[in-house]
Amino acid sequence: MEMRGQVTYKTITQHLLFWLVYMLYQAISYGWEYTDQLTFRLAPSVIVATLPVTILLTYINLYVLMPLYFYQERYIRYIFGLVVLLLTGGLLIRFFTHEVILPWEQLHDPVRYKMENKHFWIPVRILRLSIEALPMLAITMVIQLMRNAYQREKNLRELQLEKFSAEMGLLKAQINPHFFFNTLNTLYSLILKKSDDAGKFALRISDLMHYMLYETRADKILLTDEISHLENYMRVEEMRFADRVDLSFHYSGPVEGKLIAPLILLPFVENAFKHGIENDAGWITVAIKLTEQRLFMKVENSYPDHARESGHGLGLANVRKRLELTYPGNYTLNLSADNGLFEAELKINL
Incomplete structure (x- = not known):
C-alpha cells in the first residue's frame, strides 16, 4: 500500500x-x-x-x-x-x-x-x-x-542531507574569499614595489586557487594533500610577511592513506597569520600529529593587543560549524588566549 x-x-x-x-x-x-x-x-x-x-x-x-x-x-x-x-x-x-x-x-x-x-x-x-x-x-x-x-x-x-550540503557549500564559499582577500592585497603591494617575488607569489596563489576550486569538491580528501596545501599556504604567507614572522611547522605519524574534510585545518593557520602578525613582528608554531585514526593539531601564535580587539575572526566561527556538521561528537576544539599567546588545539577522530 x-x-x-x-x-x-x-x-x-x-x-x-x-x-x-x-x-x-x-x-x-x-x-x-x-x-x-x-x-x-x-x-x-x-x-x-x-x-x-x-x-x-x-x-x-x-x-x-x-x-x-x-x-x-x-x-x-x-x-x-x-x-x-x-x-x-x-x-x-x-x-x-x-x-x-x-x-x-x-x-x-x-x-x-x-x-x-x-x-x-x-x-x-x-x-x-x-x-x-x-x-x-x-x-x-x-x-x-x-x-x-x-x-x-x-x-x-534527504532534507537533512540537502541542508548539510547547502551549509557546507556556504561555509566553504565564505572561506575562499576571506583567504584570497588577504593574499591578493599582498600580491598587489608586491606588484607596486616591482618585487621579483611577485611572479613566484602569483604562481603559489594560482596553485592554492586550483586546489580550492578543484581538489576540495569531495566530502573527504587525502590528509597528505591537505598538509601539502597548508605548507603551500604558509609559504605564501612567509613571502607576504618576509622577515617579520618566525614560523615553525612540523607533522608526524602515519598520515599516508588517511582522509579528512577539505579545508578544515586551514582556518586555524590563517587565523594565526591574520591576528598574530599583521603589521607587527610575531611568531607562529603549527604542529600536526596522527596516532592511528586520531588527529591532533596545535597552533600557537603571538597575540598582540590589536588582535584582542578584533576577536578571532570569521574563519574560526565557520570552521567550528563545519566541524559540528562533519564530525559531530568526534572532535574537540579548545581556543585560549593569555599573556600574549593564542592557542588553538584541535582533536579529530578521522
Missing part, C-alpha cells in the same frame, strides 16, 4: 501481488474450513463478490476515510465511517451472492444450492461478511502507516 498521491509501476505491481496472495489464501481456506484438507479451490463467490468488494473497501479506507479523518486525528468520525463502510461491504457481498451466485449454483451445484438460505435479508450473515472484511482493512492500514512513516523518515533524511 503506497502513500497518498503516489501511483507508479512499482506500486501497481506490489498491489497486484498483494491481492494474488489474498486470492491464494481464499482458495486454500475454502476447502480447509469444512474438510480439514489442504485443497486449492477458488469459490465463485470469492471471484464475483468477496474479492472485488474487499478491494473496493480497502481503497476507500486507504484513500478516502484515512485522509479525511484518520490523518486529521478525527478518530470518532473515522470509526463511524469505517463501521458504515464495513456494513455496506457486507450488504454488497450478500447482494452479489444472492443475485449471481445462487442462480449459478442452482444450475451447476444443486447440492450446495439446496443447503443455501434463499432469503436475501439474513442479518447474521451480513454481519459476518462485514466482520470478515475487517482483518484485510486492518492489515492494509498497518502497511500504509508503516510506509508513510518510512517515507517521512526518508524525506527527513
Whole structure:
C-alpha cells in the first residue's frame, strides 16, 4: 500500500501481488474450513463478490476515510465511517451472492444450492461478511502507516542531507574569499614595489586557487594533500610577511592513506597569520600529529593587543560549524588566549 498521491509501476505491481496472495489464501481456506484438507479451490463467490468488494473497501479506507479523518486525528468520525463502510461491504457481498451466485449454483451445484438460505435479508450473515472484511482493512492500514512513516523518515533524511550540503557549500564559499582577500592585497603591494617575488607569489596563489576550486569538491580528501596545501599556504604567507614572522611547522605519524574534510585545518593557520602578525613582528608554531585514526593539531601564535580587539575572526566561527556538521561528537576544539599567546588545539577522530 503506497502513500497518498503516489501511483507508479512499482506500486501497481506490489498491489497486484498483494491481492494474488489474498486470492491464494481464499482458495486454500475454502476447502480447509469444512474438510480439514489442504485443497486449492477458488469459490465463485470469492471471484464475483468477496474479492472485488474487499478491494473496493480497502481503497476507500486507504484513500478516502484515512485522509479525511484518520490523518486529521478525527478518530470518532473515522470509526463511524469505517463501521458504515464495513456494513455496506457486507450488504454488497450478500447482494452479489444472492443475485449471481445462487442462480449459478442452482444450475451447476444443486447440492450446495439446496443447503443455501434463499432469503436475501439474513442479518447474521451480513454481519459476518462485514466482520470478515475487517482483518484485510486492518492489515492494509498497518502497511500504509508503516510506509508513510518510512517515507517521512526518508524525506527527513534527504532534507537533512540537502541542508548539510547547502551549509557546507556556504561555509566553504565564505572561506575562499576571506583567504584570497588577504593574499591578493599582498600580491598587489608586491606588484607596486616591482618585487621579483611577485611572479613566484602569483604562481603559489594560482596553485592554492586550483586546489580550492578543484581538489576540495569531495566530502573527504587525502590528509597528505591537505598538509601539502597548508605548507603551500604558509609559504605564501612567509613571502607576504618576509622577515617579520618566525614560523615553525612540523607533522608526524602515519598520515599516508588517511582522509579528512577539505579545508578544515586551514582556518586555524590563517587565523594565526591574520591576528598574530599583521603589521607587527610575531611568531607562529603549527604542529600536526596522527596516532592511528586520531588527529591532533596545535597552533600557537603571538597575540598582540590589536588582535584582542578584533576577536578571532570569521574563519574560526565557520570552521567550528563545519566541524559540528562533519564530525559531530568526534572532535574537540579548545581556543585560549593569555599573556600574549593564542592557542588553538584541535582533536579529530578521522
